Amino acid sequence: MRALVLALVAATALAMPVRADEVTVAVTAIVEHPALDAARDGVKEALAEAGFKEGENLKFLYESAQGNPGTAAQIARQFIGEGPNVIVPISTPSAQAVVAATRDIPVVFTAVSDPLGAQLVKDMQKPGGNVTGLSDMSPVADHIALIKEITPNAKTIGFIYNSAEANSVSTLAALKAEAEKAGLEVVESVATKSAEVQGATRALVGRADVIYIPTDNTIVSAFEAAVGVAVEAKIPLYAGDTDSVARGAVAALGFNYFDVGKQTGEIVARVLKGEAPGDIPVRVAAGTDLVINKSAAAKMGVEFPESIVKRATKVVE
Missing domain, CATH: 3.40.50.2300 (Response regulator)
Known part of the structure; x- marks a missing residue:
C-alpha cells in the first residue's frame, strides 16, 4: 500500500503545474562543442519566449561532463539531489545517465539520435513515465x-x-x-x-x-x-x-542546433505548464x-x- 501511495504521489508530481516563481531547469551535456552549446542556448531562448526568464522566474543550471561518462553520472545524481522541475540532458550519454538515475523528476532529452536504441523510451509516440524529448537522427x-x-x-x-x-x-x-x-x-x-x-x-x-x-x-x-x-x-x-x-x-x-534547442525548450515549457512528460510524444527535429x-x-x-x-x-x- 505504501508503495502504491508513493507511486501515486510521484505521478501527480509529474503532471502538477509549477508556480512561475519557483522554476528550476537543470541542463547537462556530455561535452562542450558548438552544436551542443547552441542546443543549450536554444532551450533557454524557447523558455524565455514561453515566459520563463532567467533572472526573473527561472533558475537555469548547466553542467558539462567534459567528455567523461562517469562525470555525467555524477552530474545526474547532483541534479537529482537539487530537485529541479525538469532536467534536460543534451546528447545520448548524458541522457542515459539522467534517465538511469531518476524515475520521478521530469526528463526532456535532446540531441539524441536513437532514443529507442539508447533505451531512453520504449515507444516514441507514448514514451510513458517521466521521460520525453527530441531526436536529431541524421538524414x-x-x-x-x-x-x-x-x-x-x-x-x-x-x-x-x-x-x-x-x-x-x-x-x-x-x-x-x-x-x-x-x-x-x-x-x-x-x-x-x-x-x-x-x-x-x-x-x-x-x-x-x-x-x-x-x-x-x-x-x-x-x-x-x-x-x-x-x-x-x-x-x-x-x-x-x-x-x-x-x-x-x-x-x-x-540541423541548426540552436533551432533543435528551441524545439526542445518548447517541450520543456509544456512540462513546466503541467503536462506529464510521458504523455508527450518524442519529436524528431525539423528542418535541415x-x-x-x-x-x-x-x-x-x-x-x-x-x-x-x-x-x-x-x-x-
Whole structure:
C-alpha cells in the first residue's frame, strides 16, 4: 500500500503545474562543442519566449561532463539531489545517465539520435513515465546524396566514431544501408576519446575517398584534429552537423542546433505548464540547412557544383 501511495504521489508530481516563481531547469551535456552549446542556448531562448526568464522566474543550471561518462553520472545524481522541475540532458550519454538515475523528476532529452536504441523510451509516440524529448537522427540518405553530388568519383566513405556512443552505432548502421544502395562502401575507424581522433583519421588515409564525421560528441570535440589530417591528405571531409562546417568540413546537411534547442525548450515549457512528460510524444527535429565551406573545399581539392552553391543556406568563405 505504501508503495502504491508513493507511486501515486510521484505521478501527480509529474503532471502538477509549477508556480512561475519557483522554476528550476537543470541542463547537462556530455561535452562542450558548438552544436551542443547552441542546443543549450536554444532551450533557454524557447523558455524565455514561453515566459520563463532567467533572472526573473527561472533558475537555469548547466553542467558539462567534459567528455567523461562517469562525470555525467555524477552530474545526474547532483541534479537529482537539487530537485529541479525538469532536467534536460543534451546528447545520448548524458541522457542515459539522467534517465538511469531518476524515475520521478521530469526528463526532456535532446540531441539524441536513437532514443529507442539508447533505451531512453520504449515507444516514441507514448514514451510513458517521466521521460520525453527530441531526436536529431541524421538524414543519412540525404548525406549520401550530398557526398555523391559534390564528390561523384568517391567509392569509399571513411566513418570515424566512438563505438561506445549508441547514437553513432545507430548512425553507422543507417549509413551502411544507404551507402550500399548508392554503390558505396563504408570504412570504419574508431576513436574512444578525443586524443585518438587524429590517429583514427590517419588510419583512413589511403583507404577512404572521403571522410564522414557523424554527430558523435567524442569526435566532434576534436574536430580540428580530423580536419588537419584531411587537409594534409587532400581527402574531402563531410560533417553530420552544420556547426562543424565553419571548423573545417567541406559541407554538411543537417540541423541548426540552436533551432533543435528551441524545439526542445518548447517541450520543456509544456512540462513546466503541467503536462506529464510521458504523455508527450518524442519529436524528431525539423528542418535541415545546407552549409558549405569554400576555403576548406579548396584545401581538400574540391570544387562545388553550381547546383550546390545555389542551394546552400550558408556559405563559409
